[in-house]
Amino acid sequence: MITTAHGIVLGELLADDLLTGVEVLAGAGAGPRVVTGVRTIDVPEAAERILPGELLVLTSAGLVDRIAGCLAQRRPAGVAVRLGPELPQIPDTLREAAEEMDIAVLSLPRSLAHDDLMLHGINRLNAHQGQVLERIDALHEGLSQLVLAGGDLTEISSHVARVLGVGIMVTSTDGREQAGAITDEHRDLLDEHQLLDPTGRIRVERARDTAALESGEMRVTRIAAGGTDLAWLVCVSPERRLASDDIQSLERAGTVAALLITREHAIMAVENKYRGDFLRDIFLGRAGSAEFILEHAETFGWKLDRPMVVISAEIDAERSAVPVPSPVSRAWQERFSAAWNQVCRARDSSIPSADFSSEVVTLFPAPVSEEGPDEEALRDLVAGAVSAVAGDRGGGRRPFSVGISRIVDDLAHLPAAYNQARRATQVGRRISGGKSTTWFDDLGLHRLIALVPDEDELQAFAEDVLGDLAAQNEEAVELRTTLQFLLDTNFNVAQAARLQFFHYNTMRYRVGKLERTLGPLTTNPHLRLNVAVALQVLEMTGSK
Numbered sequence: 001m002i003t004t005a006h007g008i009v010l011g012e013l014l015a016d017d018l019l020t021g022v023e024v025l026a027g028a029g030a031g032p033r034v035v036t037g038v039r040t041i042d043v044p045e046a047a048e049r050i051l052p053g054e055l056l057v058l059t060s061a062g063l064v065d066r067i068a069g070c071l072a073q074r075r076p077a078g079v080a081v082r083l084g085p086e087l088p089q090i091p092d093t094l095r096e097a098a099e100e101m102d103i104a105v106l107s108l109p110r111s112l113a114h115d116d117l118m119l120h121g122i123n124r125l126n127a128h129q130g131q132v133l134e135r136i137d138a139l140h141e142g143l144s145q146l147v148l149a150g151g152d153l154t155e156i157s158s159h160v161a162r163v164l165g166v167g168i169m170v171t172s173t174d175g176r177e178q179a180g181a182i183t184d185e186h187r188d189l190l191d192e193h194q195l196l197d198p199t200g201r202i203r204v205e206r207a208r209d210t211a212a213l214e215s216g217e218m219r220v221t222r223i224a225a226g227g228t229d230l231a232w233l234v235c236v237s238p239e240r241r242l243a244s245d246d247i248q249s250l251e252r253a254g255t256v257a258a259l260l261i262t263r264e265h266a267i268m269a270v271e272n273k274y275r276g277d278f279l280r281d282i283f284l285g286r287a288g289s290a291e292f293i294l295e296h297a298e299t300f301g302w303k304l305d306r307p308m309v310v311i312s313a314e315i316d317a318e319r320s321a322v323p324v325p326s327p328v329s330r331a332w333q334e335r336f337s338a339a340w341n342q343v344c345r346a347r348d349s350s351i352p353s354a355d356f357s358s359e360v361v362t363l364f365p366a367p368v369s370e371e372g373p374d375e376e377a378l379r380d381l382v383a384g385a386v387s388a389v390a391g392d393r394g395g396g397r398r399p400f401s402v403g404i405s406r407i408v409d410d411l412a413h414l415p416a417a418y419n420q421a422r423r424a425t426q427v428g429r430r431i432s433g434g435k436s437t438t439w440f441d442d443l444g445l446h447r448l449i450a451l452v453p454d455e456d457e458l459q460a461f462a463e464d465v466l467g468d469l470a471a472q473n474e475e476a477v478e479l480r481t482t483l484q485f486l487l488d489t490n491f492n493v494a495q496a497a498r499l500q501f502f503h504y505n506t507m508r509y510r511v512g513k514l515e516r517t518l519g520p521l522t523t524n525p526h527l528r529l530n531v532a533v534a535l536q537v538l539e540m541t542g543s544k
Helices: 010-014 044-049 061-068 092-101 114-148 153-164 184-192 244-283 290-299 326-347 375-390 411-432 445-450 455-470 474-488 493-499 504-518 525-541
Strands: 007-009 023-026 037-041 054-058 078-081 104-107 167-171 177-181 209-213 216-225 228-237 308-315 353-355 360-365 400-404 437-439
Touching: 007 114, 023 092, 037 044, 037 114, 044 061, 054 061, 054 114, 061 078, 061 092, 092 104, 114 153, 114 244, 153 167, 153 177, 153 244, 167 244, 184 228, 216 244, 228 244, 244 290, 244 353, 244 411, 290 411, 308 326, 308 375, 308 411, 326 353, 326 360, 326 375, 360 375, 360 411, 375 400, 375 437, 400 411, 411 437, 411 445, 411 525, 445 525, 455 474, 455 504, 455 525, 474 493, 474 504, 474 525, 493 504
Parallel strands: 037 054, 054 078, 078 104, 400 437
Antiparallel strands: 023 104, 167 177, 167 228, 209 216, 216 228, 308 360, 308 400, 353 360
């Protein structure tokens, strides 16, 4: 039987033996109509009380015109009339309105009394409502037993998928699949409708509530607790639209999933703290001997006795005059950390990754060939991981910057590698802006500057060399830009003038002004070197 939580499909109701002889006079080509109630119309005023989805039974021919005029507004499932001397055929107004609104017009046989139709419809609806409630309660009971027995999100998804005959996924709030019971055909269907990004993320932002899938649909149900979104329950129904009882079942499943996710988050928070503290102790050189570190790392499922790089990833600061509330920024960080953990686990479950509150730190293994660590292959793998975490930037993901250290093959070198990764993140962001991926070995001169721990000393060096040009006023900024063009062209005044779209004499005037401020730049190569380094220092540190 094709049913919904609030009614029965009209075609199923008409298939009952009691209703044999009922004919469809209009609206036969419309899709399934759900009957949510049966109402007898015996006076014109009753038309004002019609509810959508009701099957209307007209007791007299004089009511036909009145009903035809309110079909568009009231949207009943069907209209039942009895043809006879007073109504030999249905009027064109009723036929046209029914065809336009996809409403069935039925002819009742003389053997079927109005009261019998009313009683039969009500009994069928009541019986169906009972079946629906039993089904939903059985699903809820099954899910509750799964949770009490220690079941996880995958088992919950499988149970719901089996009961409803659909595909089920539990995703993070930005659409990353965490568990599910879904087939390759379901994924292909989502991909065809552009609901799956290249990294496998479900584009939940494109399907808040529902998204059409040919004859079916994808429905996204919010999983929340305490007013906070925890995840999404994604249902993929390729062959049919979900009925009301399906939706109620999904909501029940979402409630049970929220309880399980809340429990898992509490456990995970404790585990993440221990993992983060242990990784910090390694970087601070106070975690103990190498043997103890390797043994303790194994309890977390981590593998540290191999060549690897340290990756430091930080969410880029929000450029807004309004400060981001702390709970919101914390939610961003938790989602960011979960994304790195998920991407790393998909590649190798032994990759350490931990949330350091303002950054996510990962010890990424380097592929090894006969000659040793393969840096080119490593760069491709890291780029793939960064791309997977970023996805298509949808689902509320925040832009982030990444710094990568040199390859290390000794635990004693991890503290230095962590500092390299952090410096690479900071320098890369200053040079390239946000969404940068920077390798420490690619920093060049910036790499040497980054090795100087005292930023005040760097600033003092820049101010000593550049003097007034180190200021942040408009004139100093313009002169520094001209100076950089001159250095880039080896003080070829004519070429630098063309690059800046200046007249040659204008550039000559600026060269004179620069030399009066800085000294004989055109003849002293050592001075030019100091000035070039000072400009790079300002680019990295800014001017105070």
